[in-house]
Amino acid sequence: MPRLSTSFYEQTDVAGISKALLGKYLLTSFNGMITGGRIVETEAYRGPDDKACHAYQNRCTRRTQVMFETGGVAYIYLCYGIHHLFNIVTAEAGMPHAILIRAIEPVLGIEAMQDRRGMSKVSPQLTGGPGVMSKALGIDKAYTGISLTEPESPIWVEDRREPLTKEAILSGPRIGIDYAEECKEWPWLFWIKDNPFVSKRR
DNA sequence: CACGGGATCGTCT
DNA sequence: GACGATCCCGTGT
Numbered sequence: 001m002p003r004l005s006t007s008f009y010e011q012t013d014v015a016g017i018s019k020a021l022l023g024k025y026l027l028t029s030f031n032g033m034i035t036g037g038r039i040v041e042t043e044a045y046r047g048p049d050d051k052a053c054h055a056y057q058n059r060c061t062r063r064t065q066v067m068f069e070t071g072g073v074a075y076i077y078l079c080y081g082i083h084h085l086f087n088i089v090t091a092e093a094g095m096p097h098a099i100l101i102r103a104i105e106p107v108l109g110i111e112a113m114q115d116r117r118g119m120s121k122v123s124p125q126l127t128g129g130p131g132v133m134s135k136a137l138g139i140d141k142a143y144t145g146i147s148l149t150e151p152e153s154p155i156w157v158e159d160r161r162e163p164l165t166k167e168a169i170l171s172g173p174r175i176g177i178d179y180a181e182e183c184k185e186w187p188w189l190f191w192i193k194d195n196p197f198v199s200k201r202r
Numbered sequence: 203c204a205c206g207g208g209a210t211c212g213t214c215t
Numbered sequence: 216g217a218c219g220a221t222c223c224c225g226t227g228t
Contacts (some may be wrong), residue, residue, distance in 0.1 A: 078219095080221050081210030081212070141212090153217095176219085
């Protein structure tokens, strides 16, 4: 299956790419073990004019500098001291857009993902939520900045040609960004309708 | 099921 | 020194 390429990630409409990623497959390969599944929930962040984005007003720090690279690299950071949240950088170099992948439906390497999570059963909590999804996939912030498009990359996204209908995609305000003032109402959270692995609202 | 709080540490002020 | 693009568990109903 083909990996999504730089031409996909370099598009400028971050909300559109966010929606287009639904139904694609996010996969990792560590120590020969492939794990991953179908993307069911995403969130768009559009620096520099988005107050919810870490790169608001082009703020460039050691943490955020990878967001300024060309589309198709990983932006991974530690949240609340515990969770490693996985984002995909989009747009051309110098334009800090990113998409947070919030949930996948587990498909490949399910037992390995259960081991990483310490869970004996498959439940929505296995991969439904940005922190637990990264943990299930074996992703941590050591991988921030890596390419998702090179053939040897251990993290990538595949298009398995499983298109979604317009009716299957819903959107709403993003989660956990109360500080973002007027931007917090922007409907840039996207999810697949009725999918049990979409994270719970809070 | 709803709610509240604790965990835990890198990052920026 | 404060706080966060979260999660999990305990309590009460």
